[in-house]
Amino acid sequence: MKKLLSIGFVCLCPIVFAQKKPSPGNLVQYVNPFIGTGAVDKNSLSGSNFPGSTVPFGFVQLSPDTREAPDDPASGYDYNDKTIIGFSHTHLSGTGVADLFDVLMMPTTGAINLAPGSADKPGSGYSSAFSHKEETARPGYYQVMLKDYNINAELTSTSHVGLHRYTFPKSDESHVIIDMDHSLDKKRGYWSCKIVSAQIRVIDDHTVEGYRVLSGWAKLRKIYFHAEFSKPFTSSVLASGSRRYPDLSIINGTNLKAALNFSTKDKEQVLVKVGLSPVSTENARMNIKAELPGWDFDNTSTQSSLQWEHELAKIKIEGTLEQKQIFYTGMYHAFTQPNNLADVNGDYQATDLTIANAPDKTHYSTFSLWDTYRAAHPLYTLIQPEKTAGFINSMMRQYDTYGYLPIWQLWGDENYCMIGNHAIPVIVDAALKDIKGFNQEKAYEAVKGSSITDHPGSPFTTWEKYQYIPEDIESQSVSVTLEMAYDDWCVAQLAKKLDKTEDYDRFMKRSEYYRNLYNTKTGFFQAKKKDGNWQEPFDALAYGGNGGSPYTEGNAWQYFWYVPQNVSGLIDLVGGNTAFNQKLDLFFSTKDKPGEVNGNASGFIGQYAHGNEPSHHVAYLYDYAGQPWKTQMYVAKVLNELYNNSSSGYSGNEDCGQMSSWYIFSAMGFYPVNPANGVYAIGSPILKNAQINLGDGTVFTVDVKNAGKQNAYIQSVKLNGKSYTKTYITQNDITGGGKLEFVMGSKPNKNWGVKPTDAPLAWGY
Structure with a gap:
């Protein structure tokens, strides 16, 4: 979630920070807690x-x-x-x-x-x-x-x-x-x-x-x-x-x-x-x-x-000193929260203000879910599976006492900040990945119950009546429609796993409601009123904050790409791969006009705003439409230009680990476009080597030949020693252990990852 702050981003000199001389192999030496603590001028964020x-x-x-x-x-x-x-x-x-x-x-x-x-x-x-x-x-x-x-x-x-x-x-x-x-x-x-x-x-x-x-x-x-x-x-x-x-x-x-x-x-x-x-x-x-x-x-x-x-030590990397400082400080920030509110005897204050007791002595809060469900929680499923189970059990305790899952929970209290019901993808993702330590049937009760019970920001009666959210009933209607559709897709996937066919059909139908706000004349998702008419006038560049606009902390350009549950369906709406890629090109090149951007966005590449979460997956969408070299170009640009090891090291608020988790995943070469389907789109790795320690001696290794700022483009890939031309890997590829090898170069290899049989039209389980 973003505050109204100044716009833009500048690369700055690194902070020199003192600490005791580290011992060999000491990873804490690379953590610089001053990264992200202060902007250096009025046009940068900290x-x-x-x-x-x-x-x-x-x-x-x-x-x-x-x-x-x-x-x-x-x-x-x-x-x-x-x-x-x-x-x-x-x-x-x-x-x-x-x-x-x-x-x-x-x-x-x-x-x-x-x-x-x-x-x-x-x-x-x-x-x-x-x-x-x-x-x-x-x-x-x-x-x-x-x-x-x-x-x-x-x-x-x-x-x-x-x-x-x-x-x-x-x-x-x-x-x-x-x-x-x-x-x-x-x-x-x-x-x-x-x-x-x-x-x-x-x-x-x-x-x-x-x-x-x-x-x-x-x-x-x-x-x-x-x-x-x-x-x-x-x-x-x-x-x-x-x-x-x-x-x-x-x-x-x-x-x-x-x-x-x-x-x-x-x-x-x-x-x-x-x-x-x-x-x-x-x-x-x-x-x-x-x-x-x-x-x-x-x-x-x-x-x-x-x-x-x-x-x-759960991820060990080789790279430049600056890369290590950004990467390990990112892990430090990602693991700073959620916070265990339970006392050493397990006591905590529940959402109904009673004193309850957690048998496992953990009850977590500080759930900035609109931000962290996108990359931080998928990262936790890889290297913090036990903590993930604790997070989910804590979320379900809110459901027990409050009636629905957390939206933005602080100190065990729901503050209703932001939109959507994004505890749902967190729980569904963990269930589909078979994370141990929580009851999946109870989890399903919670995600389904939170998807049919009207509560602030989630008008499900309106949702099912109109099959979109009318702007004259609920502000931020386009963003709410798109995000609720994604959450419904998540509910459907857990229903499918648990053989709840009727629920699967219901929520899959709802997951397609995003189509009802697509205006073929403007080519954008646009607000409708309850009478079915489009809200006019329409300006795709006009920004919204947290109310009073159809868009949440963004504009129609940034929210156009938010159909992570069905990217192929989005491509079809536009008219196919060529039209989709052309629209992406415009997105990354269209400049803002004066006064059309507010402080909820920063770190711009055209309309792409890395300083706020709605843009975080967009650079990876070329992977879905046959031009993966453009994903590689833009991901490398963000990694190398919009992060640094200064006090102004992030291009926006770090948001409880989300900004860091984007870097952690992307620096290793892949990112969860759909945070709940166990699939990672391949981007442009910048580290020489990364070893993800998955427990029980299992290690997934990423090895990169010719890593460097000038070599943003993939020349070839091997997975476990075999030539690999898909533009994605899966959770099972990683958790099974193995080795992903990249050869990088300074010019695009436009033959890699573009074969029709390899196009990821139906990624997922």
Whole structure:
């Protein structure tokens, strides 16, 4: 999902980032957490990532915030800012909308100042100036020198616990500020952020705990914390709004802060471990006891790094240093979420606000499904099958309590962001791939139930009555029609697998409703009204955002290609391969007119906008129509020009792993155009070698001869030693292990992959 941001993309110089000297074979050395943390000029986008510490799929993301009221970028950290407000324990990675930023802490010296300060007013409040020259980030570790206080701040984390290490100067006025009012911008009425209730309680001279209940992008969130200090504080000040209460033991309110006061020697280290829970302070204490009973900061950081090393080793690559940095940082971002909300005992807050318990001690949330179903979840099925089962079981728990599967779930709460019902393709894809660990019959009940029950954004009664969504009934009607048709195709495939013939026929019929919005006169999918007439006037270049237009974060050009369930049918609508390829050529060459593009798109090649998801599969469509060398050309262009290893390393918001997953797949040479049919279109590999470790010793290897920016075109391919001329491979090709070999060159081989018998007219199971 995209925020309204500036348009365009520029390639930039790489960030030089510090870390300890890596050992041989150490993959974490290539992860640069600063990639995607800040645009360099007004015409570029950053990615909206954070640089702080987290573990794979962990609950805590302990990271600096550079804004008093984070909004843009949504991660709370902008590489261009010069001031740090503090370190909060929860963040979103790569989203277009901000939220979380829970339990902010900030070490200071001097007179107590409980105002947060402002990013554009250095020296105000308790904030501090900082320099990138004195800042470090790597998996499991973040460090920065707070210049205003001469305090070195270091952060690491476990799944549910954040660990801080502050090195103070000599001072009789050293403090750690706790800000329970810090949140996304409360002045943005659209999200209605509000602290409903909060508490800070001083337990003893080493311990503080509390909670807050607030609304925001997630409608209602509860966050509990338990904090333990390695050094006793000598006094404390609690505050509610502008009123201060020295040495009070407990305070309740809506704008709460605390200052814990110390006397420190020169270079004295004070450590703080903060356990979080969405359930209770008791569970927050329990999480600390289970995950971080001691105070060994360096070992905790090392263990976090080792967790990342284990995950990154699931794909080993050979390529240039920049390619390795982009690739492994992409894996890092893809595995930052979904997040396990369950406490160590399995407790979590369900969507009906009751406390439930997950027997497997995992309950995942942060499902940015409109983005991640396209490539991130297919990637998980390859190298995170156990996690995939956990994701699906968590989604089905929402179905049990909420009545339908997640659309965009945050902190266990449905926020209805974006359109479609894209938990459906995620679940169906995993079922068709026989991922173990979830009940397929129950899964079918959930996907079918979510496809026939009217709920926000999914008017199924209207859908079946009109066989399209009328724009005068539901805004974003063209995009909703196309995406619902795809989801219905997915339901049909699982019905077929489970021998539910009547349901298969019903949902296959619905999957073809996209045809009812194709206007043969304009050559586009166009909005209709409920009386059956086309909505006029029509402009294929006109952009829509998230309402008030037939198109969602795109235009008619970008949504024309969204029939991944039946590309051959789309080709027939246009008039065959030649006409289809000509339309693709226009798509990649038609320039925007001034004022016809808004900030929901970026990274342009003609009308192709790589910075937003509706375009992500389009470069691969030449594979379906007999001109695969054009797929190779455009995929190579995106890989080489629209990703880099700078703070502005993505051509749009990273979107919880989707932008990274596109790169991971495409750099290896293939991509899931239809995310739920187990087929991968072949593009243009840029890595010399990639080894996908599938478990049980099974490895799928991609080997590329003549890899390089000048050699975008496939000359020949072998699969398991035999000549291969198909423009796709399947899930079974990969999971069975084997070797895919490419020979690349600087000029197209127009004889490869174009034989009619090899044209993928009916890819899939």
